[in-house]
Amino acid sequence: MRLYHRPDCPFCWKVRIFLHEAQTEIEEVFVEFGKKHPDVVSLNPNATVPVLIEGDLVIYESALIIEYLSDMFPQSMLMHGSPLEIANIRQLHSYSDSKVGKALFPYIKHVRENQGCSVDEGLKRTTLEAWVGIQGKLSESIGNKDFFSADFSVAECALIPRFTIAITYGLHISNQFPNLLDWYERCKKRESFITTLPRSFPGIK
């Protein structure tokens, strides 16, 4: 199996956390920030990473890669539980990719592109408002559990990169949500987080 990925990309990072949790070794091809790898351009009509190659099969949407890996490695227990629990994991995965990603991205892009300059306070304020709203929903969803499902799952694989990126770019977890703060600390201690943490983030010294 070969994975084309950019270490700081949340879609790619999610796949790498999954692979680490599933204790699966793969061949990695690193793609640099701002550069297009020729294989990615020829393999993926969207020219985005991640791209997973398995024999003749090419998968280029991260959510589909996760579904494929979940089927391939059921023993990882990352997409595990009753149909209701699995639906909840999938819903959180989708929420992370779409809602959380979209709410944070304009501000993160702005910080990356204005390295060393003062940030747009209006953009920061509206992003923070959305970010607090997202944390409120996630705090309600996790309640007093250790993880969003019965154990560490695809929901964590997807959400942990988003939280880490938010924190790295100056958007912290609010003290209003101690259950999320505890959850994040719990996830940060895992080998899969420590091993896959990107060495650098664009625009951050």
Ligand SMILES: N[C@@H](CCC(=O)N[C@@H](CS)C(=O)NCC(=O)O)C(=O)O
């Ligand atoms: N929906 C896609 C989104 C992937 C995506 O947007 N990847 C970004 C990096 S985070 C990318 O490759 N952008 C194009 C580029 O950097 O050239 C997925 O889930 O795989």
